Ligand SMILES: Nc1ncnc2c1ncn2[C@@H]1O[C@H](COP(=O)(O)OP(=O)(O)OP(=O)(O)O)[C@@H](O)[C@H]1O
């Protein structure tokens with residue numbers, strides 16, 4: 001009905017004119033509201049995209065990793081454990097993984113050195129993660145020096161830099177031939193960092209893991225699913241920092257709601273009385289309050305969400321970078337794939353727009369239904 | 379025609395501060411009349427106007443508008459009647475601060491859903507009628523008392539009501555402006571409006587425009603609408 | 607005659623909605639365009655047998671979150687006072703306290 005539509009537009013006109021009377025207050029409200037939505041939406045976009053990316057990328061992770069625990073901490077695993085594990089039904093292949101950490105005392109940074117299978121590197125040369133390359137300004141063909149387990153410095157030639165595009169996985173990696181790494185790190189032959197397994201049937205992973213622990217009680221198998229779950233639990237809302245952000249946002253909304261729900265000012269009540277006296281129905285008053293809540297919350301919600309998208313996906317979450325870097329000297333610079341979860345956006349919408357609008361309407365309920373005779377006297 | 383029969387209004391009924399503002403009033407206002415309610419302060423003029431204008435529900439008695447009994451109509455219908463039949467000019471003007479004169483004039487028409495362009499044109503025409511079109515875009519709190527009243531009158535007229543109700547219209551005006559108000563009353567009367575005014579201002583009360591004068595005391599009518 | 611407030615509001619909200627839709631389309635196309643890249647990353651994880659993302663390099667348990675054991679936190683990085691904020695962004699892997707050993 002065009003008639004109803006025009007009526008709602010009139011009420012909206014009135015609401016906007018009323019809101020514009022208190023430009024400062026409502027402008028501040030809009031700004032704070034937008035800021036909160038921006039922060040929440042940024043966190044949401046960032047964590048979801050990162051988790052989604054992790055789940056896709058880590059599908060390539062080993063099916064089972066077997067660690068060994070010694071004296072309650074994990075320790076190099078004897079390679080012959082692999083022989084026993086190979087004998088378990090369903091295990092198609094076992095490979096010892098040789099890798100470790102390296103602390104760079106000059107740059108105060110931690111690197112991960114790996115000796116993967118089938119890496120083609122000429123003797124005395126390494127492949128360098130792009131993060132290290134960027135930090136140390138070391139490029140292909142340069143020579144770089146690391147101190148080995150024996151305290152002696154060794155020079156390596158940088159054969160290649162690992163691709164920029166995969167920084168999220170490899171920013172801090174150094175790839176070395178296995179023999180050289182053993183010599184460099186002092187890991188004796190016959191020991192490996194851990195074992196990776198290939199299993200015939202993915203459904204059997206848990207059974208295989210159980211059998212491994214039965215045969216080798218000091219081993220600790222980690223299934224790929226558990227790795228994926230680990231990254232799914234990352235940035236969970238119960239995590240320390242996020243709970244602070246959440247509580248701050250919640251607090252702000254409670255303050256907004258309080259401000260609204262604590263009732264109408266005498267002035268507002270009087271205006272409602274005037275409107276009723278000149279022929280507005282109770283429902284018109286409630287519509288006006290509905291529009292008031294919606295105008296503020298919807299525009300703030302949209303503005304905050306749009307800004308958050310720009311922030312997270314077009315500026316690589318630049319505001320979060322310091323938080324993510326934390327104490328680490330070496331960190332990846334990556335551009336997130338904009339995975340969007342419509343459910344999350346809907347949740348944010350219902351958590352921000354709906355409560356605000358409702359708390360705007362509810363206190364006016366009584367004022368909207370009382371008799372307008374109060375305006376006859378002041 | 380508005381007819382009220384044995385109307386009473388109790389405030390705070392049943393409580394120690396119970397107060398009878400209007401007692402057992404019966405009167406009829408015919409179409410085209412200009413009626414003035416007179417009486418000392420607190421005699422119940424405003425209350426009676428509120429009842430006649432469907433804004434205050436009486437505690438007892440019956441009201442009919444034309445041949446329609448409206449005493450016990452639900453709130454929604456009363457609001458509609460108020461909007462379509464009555465135009466109010468309040469003692470305090472009761473304009474909405476922060477909005478322009480034009481917006482204030484248009485407000486009573488919003489619930490009707492009338493198209494914006496014709497509504498705006500009509501509002502401007504009414505303002506023009508009172509030489510107020512140059513103030514259409516001015517915020518009402520910057521208007522002088524006389525200007526504010528003319529905006530209030532324009533607002534009362536926007537829905538083209540048959541009955542205009544004015545409560546102490548000259549209370550905030552000086553003599554010159556009060557006479558100007560009476561000129562407007564004449565205009566309205568010539569336009570065929572029924573007019574109900576509460577006032578103890580002689581300029582209003584003794585004006586020859588009045589067709590009916592009702593005097594109230596302690597909520598009672600003491601002279602029954604002597605015609606002039 | 608100046609525009610009605612409701613017209614301005616509809617224009618602003620409409621623009622916002624349009625922008626939001628454009629961003630959704632952007633997200634859709636970008637995600638599609640990133641598929642080969644993601645496949646290459648998964649391939650890298652497969653060939654190098656990587657188990658973790660390189661998000662926080664300051665400690666072993668944040669660098670290799672999935673491989674953390676019950677006692678490793680804080681042991682590698684000499685200046686690690688407290689791993690805020692990464693320590694509070696990560697949580698222990700869900701399997702940390704589980705064991706694949708048959709239950710007695
Ligand atoms: N809501 C109320 N509760 C209690 N008493 C009320 C209420 N409204 C009005 N009254 C009382 O009813 C009486 C009549 O009030 P009313 O406003 O009708 O008088 P009035 O004739 O218009 O006076 P004035 O000339 O001063 O405007 C007054 O004594 C007033 O105190």
Ligand SMILES: [Mg+2]
Pocket residue numbers: 423424425469545546
């Ligand atoms: Mg009065």
